[in-house]
Amino acid sequence: MLIIAYIILILSWSFIIFGMISIFRLKNLYMRILAAATIDSVASLLILIALIFANWHFEYGIRLALLIIFLLITNPIISHVNIRSAYLFGIPIDVKDGDIK
Amino acid sequence: MTTTLELFLLITLLILALSMILSFIRLIQGKTIWDRILMLNLISAKVVLFISVYSVYIKNVVLLDIAISYGIISFLTMTLLSKLIMTWGKEKC
Numbered sequence: 773m774l775i776i777a778y779i780i781l782i783l784s785w786s787f788i789i790f791g792m793i794s795i796f797r798l799k800n801l802y803m804r805i806l807a808a809a810t811i812d813s814v815a816s817l818l819i820l821i822a823l824i825f826a827n828w829h830f831e832y833g834i835r836l837a838l839l840i841i842f843l844l845i846t847n848p849i850i851s852h853v854n855i856r857s858a859y860l861f862g863i864p865i866d867v868k869d870g871d872i873k
Numbered sequence: 874m875t876t877t878l879e880l881f882l883l884i885t886l887l888i889l890a891l892s893m894i895l896s897f898i899r900l901i902q903g904k905t906i907w908d909r910i911l912m913l914n915l916i917s918a919k920v921v922l923f924i925s926v927y928s929v930y931i932k933n934v935v936l937l938d939i940a941i942s943y944g945i946i947s948f949l950t951m952t953l954l955s956k957l958i959m960t961w962g963k964e965k966c
Contacts, residue, residue, distance in 0.1 A: 774878060781881050785875050785888055792892050795899055795912075805911055812918055819885065826878055827929050835937040839925065839944065843918075846948045850914055853952055857959040858907045 773825055780822035787815040801863055802855065809851035816843050882930045886923065893919045910954055919946035 791811035798804045817840060824836050859865075875883075893916055900912035921944050930934035 777878070780884055785885070788888055788892055791915075795896070795915075801905060801907060804908065808915060809909060814917055816918055816922055820925065823925060823929050826882075827932075830950055832929070832937070835934070835941065836925070839937070840888050841919070842941065842944055843921075846944070847918070850948065850951045850955075853955040854907055854910055856920055857955045858905075860959055862900050863905075864954075867892070 773828055774790065777822045777826035780818050780825070784818035784822065787811055787818060801858060802865060805851060805855055805858075809847065809854075813843065813847040816847070828840050879930065882926055885926050886930070889919050889923050889926070893923075906958060910951065910958075913954075914947075914951050917943075921947070939941070 788811075791808055792805040794811065795804055798807060820836050820840050820843075824833050888916045896915045896919070900909055900916070903909040903912060916948055921940050924940040924943065928934065928940070
């Protein structure tokens with residue numbers, strides 16, 4: 773049971789490092805929001821699943837499952853509200869001049 | 874005497890802290906106000922993960938409840954900030 777937790781934790785480290793690279797390298801606002809929010813939610817789910825496998829008790833597992841369901845619902849809502857706010861303000865989607873000065 | 878699981882959890886805590894510091898640097902030098910909201914969202918998600926991993930590391934189950942309530946407060950903060958900027962802040966930023 774612990775081997776599964778180690779493998780999923782190593783996967784989650786790589787996801788966190790790629791997310792940190794993406795918010796420093798990408799030039800467009802929408803690309804940054806999409807990449808950072810998606811990679812971050814995947815890393816959150818992987819770490820919480822690994823914690824369930826690492827500590828196999830009922831009172832840990834039920835709370836971690838509740839946290840997984842909550843993050844799975846609210847993470848897309850936050851990024852959607854953020855992107856909608858930026859789009860209604862008038863930042864262009866085009867890649868060439870999408871970055872604001 | 875640290876076991877292998879505690880070593881893995883410590884490395885995870887270190888990576889989470891480093892990524893929170895980098896996100897905070899990006900929040901200070903952010904270009905637009907939506908970048909700063911995005912970085913605040915990333916820091917909040919990392920704080921929830923940090924509390925969860927630390928609760929498994931010191932074997933205390935009460936900290937997971939604090940993580941759940943911190944997640945709820947973070948969701949309300951992000952949604953209301955975005956809606957406030959969308960409706961009232963068209964002249965400010």
